[in-house]
Amino acid sequence: MTKKLPANAARAKKIKLFLMDVDGVLTDGKMYYIPGKGTEMVEFKSFHSLDGIGLRLLNQFGIVTGVITGRESPGTEERAKSLGMGYAYQGFLSKLEPLRQILADTGLRPENVAYMGDDWTDIPVLKKAGFACAPANAQEEVKAAAHLVTAKEGGMGAVREVCDFILRSQGHWGTVMDYVETAHWPAIKKDPIKIVRESGGRGK
Structure with missing residues (x-):
């Protein structure tokens, strides 16, 4: 799961913001289309409930979450809202500008940011983030740029692994177990x- 566990725990302790890609990270990367009104085709995505619990817990402990994705999707927006995310940037294949804007908005530094991505478009942000993460199904170049590679694939609980790692590293696990017991x-x-939507965002 990790390359250097103690070093990654130290990185995770500093995290106040967890940003991630959507397709191949929060989802398995597959896209489903069904007929809509007239000639319109409607895109569907599948999100995993395991990730949802992890992101809810980060929210509870004051860690802001958000997505930066190359595609625009009503499903992504709804999922972000339901999990109490702070940011949803859609249609951005170039992701450094959204990162810059979010850092300016929050007043945080790159060392306070965890980012999870699976494809080449994520590498520039991974190199900036204080805690760079990739799912097991990520491109090899992405894994090489990551501090942590999860055992699970995107859309199958990979995001939850990162959430749990951050929660443990920041000393919240006892409180989480109290939630479970009670x-x-x-x-x-x-x-x-x-x-924020970038016009024409129909990329990855």
Whole structure:
């Protein structure tokens, strides 16, 4: 799962913002199309509930989450809203500018950012992030740029692995287990989400 466990734990302790790609990370990368109105085709994506719990827990402990993706999808926007994400940048194949904007908005430094991606378009952000992560199904060049490569593939709980690693590294695991034992799950904090769409965003 990790290249250097102690070093990665030190990186994860600093994380206050977890950003990620969508296709191949939050999903398995497959896209489904069904007929909509008239000649319109509607795109569907599949998200894993394991990732949802992990992201909800990060939200609970004050770690902001968000997506930067090359495609625009109503499903992505709805998923981001339901998980209380702070940012949803869609249609951006070049992802450094969204990162710059988010850092300016939050006042955070790159060392406070975890990023997870699976393809070449993610590499520039991975190289900037303080904690760079990739799912097991990522391109080899992406894995080489990552500090942590998960055992699971995108859309199959890979994001959850990163969430759990951050929670453990920051000393929150005992509280998480208390939630489990008492069946008390705090309500998700749904602050206003910042949604940015780049025109013509039909890329990855």
